[in-house]
Amino acid sequence: MITIKDIAERAGVSYATVSRALNGRPDVNEETRQRIFDLAREMGYQPNAIARSLVKKKSQIIAVMVPDVSNPFFADITMSVNEAADEAGYTTMICNTGWDPVKEQEKLRIMVEQRVDGIILKPTAFIRPGALEALNLPVVLFWHAMPDDLSYIEVDHAYGSRLAVDHLVARGYRRIAYIGGIETSPSNQIRLMTYQKTLQEHALSVDARLISYGPFRQESGYQRIEALLRMPHPPDAVFCGNDIIAMGVLQYMREHQLQVPEDLAIIGFDDISCASLPLVSLSTVSQPRDKLGREALQALLREMDAFPQRTRQRILVEPELKARSTT
Secondary structure (H helix, E strand, O other), rough: OOOOHHHHHHOOOOOHHHHHHHHHOOOHHHHHHHHHHHHHHHOHHHHHOHHHHHHHOOOOOOEEEEOOOOHHHHHHHHHHHHHHHOOOOOOOEEEEEEOHHOOOOHHHHHHHHHOEEEEOOOOOOOOOOOOOHHHHOEEEEOOOOOOOOOOEHHHHHHHHHHHHHHHHOOOOOOOEEEOOOOOHHHHHHHHHHHHHHHHHHHOOOHHHHHEEOOOHHHHHHHHHHHHHHOOOOOOOOEOOOOOHHHHHHHHHHHHHHOOOOOOOEEEEEEEEHHHHOOOOEEEEEEEEHHHHHHHHHHHHHHHHHOOOOOOOEEEEEEOOEEOOOOO
């Protein structure tokens, strides 16, 4: 393995001069610096990241923790954070918590041990106040702000849910079901509460039998709409907790030769890439995933610059209704 000593011998300068040049110190002649960089590339020099992190007390690594990396929504956000981190000179370490709060806590512990410079986290459930401050790391959460010192960025779930229900009511639907995700999911709870409140504002009754929880999975949507449509008074529309669930509902309707939206209107949440395909054309509430990811990374960089002080950022991003053929 090529070392700084090897470069110094080839360049005819001291070890200290090579070290200062490679670390961007200003006290090196520009011609000498360029010669050292050229030799380093030619010789295939790779800096020891571990040793460098010990010296600088920075790893140049950030952790991105999401509940389900197979979900296109979280995959897109992770990609956006990763691209922004690359541009800022950081490497991302992606962690999948599997909607498991116990696994989430274990992953957080491991990230602290790995000496990451900061963490971007989408929580699996409500987090006890003070729990993340105890990590003693810069943290940015994908979640609505709480009365603590952490920084938050999130789409406005309440506004997005209101858009969805208002749209269905405006189209003439009155018996509207809600097929949500995991009951402990914070975003699921806000969408459910807004769904109920918006129905009441339209003088429509909230029927608990039309509310269903389950995994944010396609098969979950399939199974739960099957049960709902077997009711004596089935729904005429369904608001799904995400687009993946909505895809399961759409699959069931097509397999059973039921018409969308004539027999059942469907609206999702997220606007994943396949939602706009002509064969799908799913009405949904669009979350600006690229903006969310990039703003989360910028918020974390500000946290890292200020640490150990907390910047207490509050960033709420507005979603957009995408009305397509399923409503």
